[in-house]
Amino acid sequence: MNDFLSQVRLVADWLTSSQQWQGAEGIPQRLLEHLTYSGLSLLFAALIGLSLGLLVGHTGRGAFAVASVANLARSIPTFGLVVLVVTVVGLSTTPVLIALIALAVPPILINTFEGVRGVDPDARDAARGMGMTGWEVLLRVEVPMALPLILLGLRVAAIQVVATATVAAYPGLGGLGRFIVDGLARNDYELVIGGSAVVVVLALVVQVVFTALRRVIVSPGLRASAARS
Amino acid sequence: MIRFDAVSKKYPNGTNAVDDLSLEFPEGGITVLVGPSGCGKTTTLRMANRMVEPTTGTVSLRGRDIREVDAPELRRGIGYVIQHAGLFPHRTVLDNIATVPLLLGWGRKKARARAAELLELVGLPGEMAKRYPYQLSGGQQQRVGVARALGADPPVLLMDEPFSAVDPIVRGELQAEFIRLQKELHKTIVFVTHDIDEAIKLGDNIAVFQTGGILAQFDTPERLLARPADEFVADFVGRDRGIRRLSFVNAADVPLRDGPVLPDTTSVPEVRAGSADKPWVLVVDTDRRPLGWAAVAELPDSGTLADATLIPLGHTFSLVGDSGRAALDAALLSPSGLAVAVDGAGAVVGVTDAQELAAAMARDDAARDETVTDEAVTGEAAASAVVTGDGGTATRAVMSDE
Amino acid sequence: MSDGEPLVRWDWIGDHVGELAHYTGVHLQLGLLPVLFGLIISVPLGMLCHRWRWLYPPTLTVANVLYSIPSLALFMIFVRYTGLTEQTVMIPLTLYTLSVLVPNVVDGLASVPEPVRQAATAMGFTAVRRVVQVELPIAVPVVVAGVRVAAVSSISLVAVGQLIGQGGLGYYITRGLQLDFPTPIVTATVLIMLLALVTDAVLVLAQRLLTPWAQDRGKTA
Numbered sequence: 001m002n003d004f005l006s007q008v009r010l011v012a013d014w015l016t017s018s019q020q021w022q023g024a025e026g027i028p029q030r031l032l033e034h035l036t037y038s039g040l041s042l043l044f045a046a047l048i049g050l051s052l053g054l055l056v057g058h059t060g061r062g063a064f065a066v067a068s069v070a071n072l073a074r075s076i077p078t079f080g081l082v083v084l085v086v087t088v089v090g091l092s093t094t095p096v097l098i099a100l101i102a103l104a105v106p107p108i109l110i111n112t113f114e115g116v117r118g119v120d121p122d123a124r125d126a127a128r129g130m131g132m133t134g135w136e137v138l139l140r141v142e143v144p145m146a147l148p149l150i151l152l153g154l155r156v157a158a159i160q161v162v163a164t165a166t167v168a169a170y171p172g173l174g175g176l177g178r179f180i181v182d183g184l185a186r187n188d189y190e191l192v193i194g195g196s197a198v199v200v201v202l203a204l205v206v207q208v209v210f211t212a213l214r215r216v217i218v219s220p221g222l223r224a225s226a227a228r229s
Numbered sequence: 230m231i232r233f234d235a236v237s238k239k240y241p242n243g244t245n246a247v248d249d250l251s252l253e254f255p256e257g258g259i260t261v262l263v264g265p266s267g268c269g270k271t272t273t274l275r276m277a278n279r280m281v282e283p284t285t286g287t288v289s290l291r292g293r294d295i296r297e298v299d300a301p302e303l304r305r306g307i308g309y310v311i312q313h314a315g316l317f318p319h320r321t322v323l324d325n326i327a328t329v330p331l332l333l334g335w336g337r338k339k340a341r342a343r344a345a346e347l348l349e350l351v352g353l354p355g356e357m358a359k360r361y362p363y364q365l366s367g368g369q370q371q372r373v374g375v376a377r378a379l380g381a382d383p384p385v386l387l388m389d390e391p392f393s394a395v396d397p398i399v400r401g402e403l404q405a406e407f408i409r410l411q412k413e414l415h416k417t418i419v420f421v422t423h424d425i426d427e428a429i430k431l432g433d434n435i436a437v438f439q440t441g442g443i444l445a446q447f448d449t450p451e452r453l454l455a456r457p458a459d460e461f462v463a464d465f466v467g468r469d470r471g472i473r474r475l476s477f478v479n480a481a482d483v484p485l486r487d488g489p490v491l492p493d494t495t496s497v498p499e500v501r502a503g504s505a506d507k508p509w510v511l512v513v514d515t516d517r518r519p520l521g522w523a524a525v526a527e528l529p530d531s532g533t534l535a536d537a538t539l540i541p542l543g544h545t546f547s548l549v550g551d552s553g554r555a556a557l558d559a560a561l562l563s564p565s566g567l568a569v570a571v572d573g574a575g576a577v578v579g580v581t582d583a584q585e586l587a588a589a590m591a592r593d594d595a596a597r598d599e600t601v602t603d604e605a606v607t608g609e610a611a612a613s614a615v616v617t618g619d620g621g622t623a624t625r626a627v628m629s630d631e
Numbered sequence: 632m633s634d635g636e637p638l639v640r641w642d643w644i645g646d647h648v649g650e651l652a653h654y655t656g657v658h659l660q661l662g663l664l665p666v667l668f669g670l671i672i673s674v675p676l677g678m679l680c681h682r683w684r685w686l687y688p689p690t691l692t693v694a695n696v697l698y699s700i701p702s703l704a705l706f707m708i709f710v711r712y713t714g715l716t717e718q719t720v721m722i723p724l725t726l727y728t729l730s731v732l733v734p735n736v737v738d739g740l741a742s743v744p745e746p747v748r749q750a751a752t753a754m755g756f757t758a759v760r761r762v763v764q765v766e767l768p769i770a771v772p773v774v775v776a777g778v779r780v781a782a783v784s785s786i787s788l789v790a791v792g793q794l795i796g797q798g799g800l801g802y803y804i805t806r807g808l809q810l811d812f813p814t815p816i817v818t819a820t821v822l823i824m825l826l827a828l829v830t831d832a833v834l835v836l837a838q839r840l841l842t843p844w845a846q847d848r849g850k851t852a
Contacts, residue, residue: 074780075827077787080804080820087813088638126315129280129387130329130377131305144319163701167791171808180703184794189711196704203699219319221361 014194025178027198033174034202037165041097042158045104049153053112057146058138066113070106078103078164086171096168096175103164104157111153115146147218155210162203166195176202230256230417231277231385236286238272238442246272247442250286254434259411259418261432263425264465269442270421274387277419278307290385305329308378308386308416312394314370316362322348322373323358329380347376352406368399375407379414386418393422404430425466429454429473437462451477474590478553480546484589485570485579493520493535497528509565512539517576519545522564545569548578557586640814647815651800655822658799662786663830665721669728669781674774676729677736678762687737691730698730702791710795720792727788728781735777739770768842775838779831786827790819800826 014020020027056062078099085095119142127141143150169177179195182188231254238246247269254260262270275281276288279300288295295303316325323344330340348358351372362370371391378386392400392407408431411418422428428435429450436447439461446458454474457463467473489510491500504510504525512520512534521539528537543562546555548570559568560583567580644651680687705723713719743766751765793801800819807816 071783071831072824072828074783075787075824075831077790077801077804077820077823079790079793079801080816080823083804083808084813084816084820087808087811087816120315120318122311122313122315123317124315125280126309126311126374126377127317129278129304129309129311130380131301131303131307131332133301136301136332141317145317147319159699163699163704166701166703170794170805177701177703180707181794184707192707196701196707199701199704200699203701204696207695207699219361221318221320221363 010190011193011197014190015197020194030174030176030178031198031202034162034165034176034199037093037096037100037168037175038158038161041100041165042104042154042161044097045101045108045157045161046154048101049105049108049157050112050150053109053150053153054116054138054143057113057116058134058142060117063113063117066109070110073102074106076102079167079170082167083171086173091172093173095171096165096173099167100161100165104161107156107160108150108153111149111156112146115149115153116142118149119145144219145222148214148222151210151214151218155207158206158210159203162206163199166199230254230291231419232289232292233273233276234287234289236273236276236283236288238269238276238281239284245269245442246281247276247283250442250444252436252444252447254417254419256417257415258433259420259431260434260436261420261422261428262436262438263422263428263432264438264445265440266423268438268440270423270436270438271389272442273438274389274419274421277385277387278304278309280304305332305381306383306385308380308383310371310374310378310386310388310391312390314362314374314391316370316373316377318362320361321358322353322360322362322365325362325373326376326380328377329383333381343380344376347379348373350379350410351376366399367395368403371395371403372406375410384417386416388418388420390421390423392427393424400427407431429466429476437465439465471590472554472557475553475557475586478586478590478593480551480553480556480570481548482589482593483553483556483570483581484585485581486585488567488569488580490517490577490580491534492517493533495534497530497532497534497537500525500528500534509567510534511565511567511569511577511580512537513577516574519569519571519577540564542569545571545575545577547571547573549573553586553590556581557583560586636813638813639817643814644818651803651818651822654800654802654819655826658786658789658801658823659826659830661717661720661789661792661797661799662724662826663782665724665785666728666778666782668721668725669732670778672725673729673732673736674767677733677740680733680737681740690733694730694733697726702727702788703794706792706795715796717797719795720789720797724785724788728785731777731781731784732774735774736770739773739777740766742773743769771842772838775834775841779834782830782834783827786830787823790823 015027052066056066076099081099081102082095085098089095116138123141123145124137127137132140165175166177166180168175169179169181176195176199179191179198183191183193183195233250233252236250237248240246250269250273262273264270272281276283277290277295279295282296290298290303290307316322317328320328323341326344326347327337327340330343331337335343345355345358348355353369353372353376357365357369362373365373371394374391375388378388392403395403404427420428420431422431432450434447435450435453437445437453439445445465446453446462448456448458451474453462454466454470454477457466457470463470489504489507490513491504491510493512493514500510508525509522510525512523514520519542521541523534523537523539528534543564544559546559546568549572556568556570560566560581563569567582568586569580570578572578676690680690700723702723705726706719709719709722713722747765747769748761751761756765789799790801790804792798793805798804800823803815803819807813807819
């Protein structure tokens with residue numbers, strides 16, 4: 001326990017020392033890099049995952065292909081992919097983005113697809129029967145009803161991306177992983193734990209943001225039935 | 230209004246959902262499509278708003294082939310109610326009802342005002358407007374489903390087993406409410422059910438389908454019960470169709486006789502003298518309201534009928550509003566075998582018994598036969614639907630369902 | 632990577648078959664043992680959450696928070712206690728599986744139809760026997776669906792453990808980077824994917840054999 005407390009103290013000291021909060025090696029700069037990697041890859045992954053998931057869920061065609069692709073993508077070791085792309089194309093942001101997108105697409109895709117496919121067939125039938133066009137059924141009925149699952153997929157993806165973006169530091173890129181990898185190399189435990197703490201806080205913030213988002217954009221009519229968070 | 234011309238629906242796997250159906254749904258009336266599962270009744274309904282496209286034949290609405298109309302546009306002008314209501318869980322009750330007006334571009338305020346009106350029309354309190362579907366009972370959800378279908382005041386309503394998913398008591402309430410609504414609205418309604426009782430209760434006309442999408446008979450409920458076109462229909466409407474037919478005999482048309490009716494002030498000796506051959510007398514008060522039956526053999530030696538032990542009536546039937554079926558029921562429950570008819574004020578008008586009721590029904594039939602010959606029933610369809618060989622199989626399937 | 636260097640040198644693979652097999656074994660152990668431990672924790676925990684519903688939201692929150700801690704960070708935290716050992720990799724991986732396995736155990740138990748539960752009680756099953764002999768078997772498809780997701784992501788995460796010297800096939804990934812030589816990186820990445828996919832296939836097969844009555848393969852989280 002004493003050991004744990006001393007760890008906390010070390011981290012606190014590290015976090016509060018002013019040198020951590022300025023310059024190209026400081027927390028703000030690293031955080032910005034980290035958020036850039038995460039944000040960009042999440043954006044692209046969402047574009048791919050949402051459009052493909054909505055398309056397949058709405059038409060009901062290609063379900064098996066989607067499941068297979070998602071399964072395959074899920075099996076890719078992100079660490080290996082980042083390092084591989086860096087080795088092949090050289091040190092740049094691209095390899096990180098590619099690897100993180102590959103990581104983030106499956107949960108978004110699968111949840112979007114399952115969410116739309118799982119919409120109560122009676123509601124869909126009623127929507128068509130009242131004269132909604134295909135687009136209206138998708139946008140006014142299927143998407144709002146699938147929203148809890150879609151958000152869950154986005155949240156899982158976001159957390160995985162934020163956590164995994166640390167790996168980018170290993171082949172020499174920036175982001176919060178820098179502290180951890182450098183600390184490890186220099187045997188500077190304070191740096192390792194301090195960097196880790198910042199990532200954990202960031203992941204928790206993402207968690208909180210999605211919980212709040214859910215409160216705001218998911219209809220209260222759905223919250224009671226969709227208990228899984 | 231809605232007309233099916235030689236319509237067939239075949240599925241790629243070879244099954245015939247609907248087979249060469251020609252049928253016209255009369256304007257302003259409720260046409261019930263009834264039959265065992267797999268008989269094509271729902272497919273028929275769904276062909277009326279292009280949820281299902283026929284393989285051959287044409288469906289027309291007010292003389293216009295519905296294929297000429299863009300499907301979503303067509304559907305916005307036709308109300309649609311389904312078994313589990315299919316409410317949108319993410320929208321409030323009010324917004325559910327406002328769906329079609331909003332699709333038609335009415336503007337939010339006007340659509341909501343209309344929705345509030347409809348909420349009241351289907352008998353739901355205004356405070357339900359802000360609730361979500363999961364907060365409603367099954368019956369309430371179904372009412373919202375009906376209100377939603379009425380959103381843009383469409384002249385036609387398609388209803389697919391709308392009351393099947395609720396318990397019998399709620400179903401009865403919804404049916405009564407539905408009849409009341411229809412009296413007010415005069416919509417052209419196509420109503421699908423598998424329940425022959427519901428069909429007879431609600432339908433102005435009934436189309437009985439049999440497995441394979443064949444129209445077995447299209448008729449009024451009375452004629453369906455009196456003259457089933459074939460074995461299949463006879464079995465489907467049930468063994469008790471004779472009793473059911475009495476529902477369509479007006480109580481006022483039931484022949485009555487005076488019967489042994491005596492005021493409770495009558496003295497016992499007087500009774501014995503006048504009704505020695507009768508086992509029962511009906512005791513009434515000074516306003517001729519019935520008090521009960523007295524067994525003549527068990528009367529006390531002296532006093533008036535007021536001193537006698539009276540046996541309860543069971544129930545009476547009223548010449549105002551009751552049917553022959555209520556009369557028969559009253560006769561069967563009465564200790565004397567006599568049903569007591571009362572007028573609007575509850576005073577005894579006369580009595581009748583089961584035999585007389587049966588005779589009345591036979592006379593009613595004979596009278597109807599004279600008028601029926603040129604009634605525009607789809608005689609061809611009904612005649613072509615007479616099954617010979619395997620009608621028995623279908624029948625057994627129906628019976629085991631019940 | 633120097634120009635003209637092919638993505639894969641097949642002769643390198645030929646020279647390292649024995650070594651590759653060794654690391655594959657290590658990798659499998661590092662990836663799958665945590666799933667087993669996770670299952671050992673999740674089944675009773677899920678049963679408790681099923682029995683006392685109020686336990687479920689806080690349990691799920693804790694599991695989700697654990698899941699949101701980056702693997703690299705969690706490895707570092709445990710290095711202090713367990714050193715650069717296999718446990719340091721396996722403990723975090725075990726913790727990660729909880730966020731998938733616990734909900735699937737709870738959902739699996741919830742998927743048991745109420746009439747079945749009542750019939751079992753009416754036939755005289757005690758509560759414990761009912762859970763073990765009736766409810767858990769019925770929950771298997773949903774639980775296995777969770778195990779599949781957990782196993783695949785666990786196998787893929789093991790590689791990161793190489794940063795503390797325990798990464799199974801991850802060894803070739805760091806090695807390839809140091810040597811600027813893509814062949815080992817490609818080989819390791821492909822092998823890890825194959826391991827994940829084969830494990831997934833084995834789990835599907837095992838579930839079919841285990842639950843011949845199930846028509847659906849359960850849902851994936």
